[in-house]
Amino acid sequence: MNEGLKTSETQLRTLKTRGSDGDWEGFYRKYAGVILSFCKKQGLDDFSARDVLQESMILLMRKLPGFTYSESKGRFRNWLLTLVYGKVRDARRRLIRRAEQPWQESPLSGEAASASVGEDLAEDEVESAWRMTLLEEGLKRLKRNPRIKSETMEVFEACVIHNMTIPAVAAKFQLEENNIYQIKNRLIRKLREEIEDLEQNQALPTPGSV
Numbered sequence: 001m002n003e004g005l006k007t008s009e010t011q012l013r014t015l016k017t018r019g020s021d022g023d024w025e026g027f028y029r030k031y032a033g034v035i036l037s038f039c040k041k042q043g044l045d046d047f048s049a050r051d052v053l054q055e056s057m058i059l060l061m062r063k064l065p066g067f068t069y070s071e072s073k074g075r076f077r078n079w080l081l082t083l084v085y086g087k088v089r090d091a092r093r094r095l096i097r098r099a100e101q102p103w104q105e106s107p108l109s110g111e112a113a114s115a116s117v118g119e120d121l122a123e124d125e126v127e128s129a130w131r132m133t134l135l136e137e138g139l140k141r142l143k144r145n146p147r148i149k150s151e152t153m154e155v156f157e158a159c160v161i162h163n164m165t166i167p168a169v170a171a172k173f174q175l176e177e178n179n180i181y182q183i184k185n186r187l188i189r190k191l192r193e194e195i196e197d198l199e200q201n202q203a204l205p206t207p208g209s210v
Contacts, residue, residue, distance in 0.1 A: 015064055028057060033140065034198060035084055038133040042088050048095060052087045059083060077199035081130045138194035142187060155180060156187040 014023055032053060039049035060083060139161075143153055155173055158164045159180065166184075170177045 024057075024061065030198070031080070034133055034137045037136060038084060038130055039088055039091075041129045041133065042085075042092075044088065044091055044095075048091045052084065052091050055087045055090075056080075056084045059087070077130075077134070081126070085126055134195050134198050135191075137198060138191050141194045142191060145190075148187070148190075152183055152187070155183045159184045160188070 015027060035053045035056060036046075036049050039052045040046070044052065060080070063083075139157075142148055142156075151173065155169060155175070158169045158172065159166070164172070166177050166180050169175075169180050173180075
């Protein structure tokens with residue numbers, strides 16, 4: 001197991017048993033961007049997305065210490081998704097109620113609210129949006145990694161994000177094709193590690209009512 005996953009499991013166990021304010025702050029920084037981005041993919045505005053972030057973190061702090069690890073249950077990612085999406089649905093309901101009451105200031109009209117946030121997505125659509133959010137956050141982490149040069153990241157994005165062919169990327173950056181393959185493969189491995197770190201390798205039980 002790589003060091004990143006060891007750190008994830010250690011962090012999760014620490015939060016469960018004796019997490020300090022610093023531990024929770026680190027956890028917050030780790031997942032804040034993921035949760036905000038996911039909320040906006042579900043049609044929430046920035047204000048509502050930040051409400052969901054705060055509510056999710058408060059609920060997680062309250063519930064996590066009471067959970068017992070179980071290899072037969074879902075991973076932490078699945079538990080967190082369930083928790084966050086429950087708060088997203090609550091936020092949608094609040095937006096609709098505001099939109100239906102014209103004397104209350106609302107960022108959406110009633111019709112717009114129904115179209116934007118009125119319908120719950122199918123489970124597979126929610127899962128797809130969550131996985132895409134993790135992928136985007138993983139890419140952001142790679143970009144922030146001081147060990148990865150900006151040109152190396154540009155090569156990787158040309159291959160993976162923009163779907164350019166290896167010869168085309170080699171010509172654009174004036175590099176040997178073998179170098180392009182090496183960069184692509186190396187950063188794909190690192191991207192997978194970042195996503196696994198966000199998913200957490202440690203299994204947790206599926207929550208009941210959140």
